[in-house]
Amino acid sequence: MNLTLYVWRQKDANDKGRMEKYAAKDINEHMSFLEMLDVVNEDLAQQGIEPIAFDHDCREGICGTCSLVVNGRPHGHETGTTVCQLHMRHFKDGDSIYIEPWRAKAFPVVRDLIVDRSAFDRIMQAGGFVSVNTGSAQDANSIPISKEAADTAMDAAACIGCGACVAACPNASAMLFVSAKISQLASLPQGQAERERRARGMIAQMDAEGFGNCTNFYECEAACPKEIPVKFIAKMNREYMRALAKGK
């Protein structure tokens, strides 16, 4: 199939950037979206045009590196899919496709479609860890954890930290990401010791990075490739109020 691409091109962080139009020719419907871009890039290189820079790593939907807004939706319109797992069979011959980077003040563009997501790293540094020495792996079941708690923690742990929630949120809020991390550790016994400190630290960092505030649009949940539910945001809010109430 043949497609028309409108791609955001930006030389570096200081460049103003603009949309460029490219033709994607003879695209196989079994290709992933990133493979399609590889083909386009080869074509561009042959024409002496600088290839399009985009982030990717595992290409199997588990690392959270790929980050493209396709036709106005982070990771494209398929639900529960990263853009590296989005296949070209979901497009039609002759389609026009807009490709843009994650847009948030806290995620500045580094080049073309690549943004700097170190804000997420700093949020994790502000409390997204357990700092007790846990030694080697426990015997199974030596720490009793209820099925419910284990399931909650597991659901939250599905977050791959890609930032699609921020890109999808009309307020560029990072609350789905932060709430998944806080909820995961708050559900498990190992996370109890630093529970309040973690909530306060991560939330203060999230605010300092300049993310917007959640107004319950629920775009994040719809865009999340791991389908993290917004109930975790409700849980994060409770965690925060709990920390305040405990005065820790």
Add this chain to the structure above:
Amino acid sequence: MNATAAKKVYSGDASVPLANISIGMKVVMAVTGASFILFIIGHLMGNMQIFIGQEQFNAYAAFLQGLGELLWIERVLIFTFFAIHIFYGIKLYFENSGARGVSYKKFNPSQTTYTARTMIWSGLALLAFVVFHIAHFTAHVVYPEYAHLEDALGRHDAYTMVVVGFQHAWVSILYIISMGFLAFHLSHALPSLFQTIGLIHPNLRNKERVIGRLFALIIFLGYVSIPVAIMAGIVRLPKGGM
């Protein structure tokens, strides 16, 4: 912002005041909003007594006036909450609209409802309405000639004041439109409030938006029934009155 510049990282001991924290602001919006919802329900239940008749309605108005200091405490509290709600609503609006930075050429949200996106505007419209409403029925700046009516028992004749007030078509129309804004605001406010304070029962998850709309509709119909009934002549002035 320079991408590589080292940024300060908070640890939990960072004491940032509640009101400057995103979630603190959300909770403040939710709690003050919840008080308005209670007020709106209570106010509606009071107003509905107009359907029982002049006697009941004036007795109710006299009862409210008789509360004396309590009434003033309630007024001061609700006014303070109102000011806080408006202040943070506007602050959040500006923070949120600035958080995107460069906007998308193509942005295609799928979940955002019209009512959720326009909270700031329905809110400001309601503010204008509340100012008018108080000027009309409480401060009697609008139509001051009906401020000092008395019924047969010598009480303030609130019943006649309301009926005459709504017999002016423009007052009724303005009121009905404003209740439309209220319904818009409430349909997002109610589910939002419970999400923010983290109190949505798992069984009600994904139904909260429908519940919000239903609640907004009930409140809308309740309030609007009064001017409609007056305009239709179902609720009318007592014989010999006015």
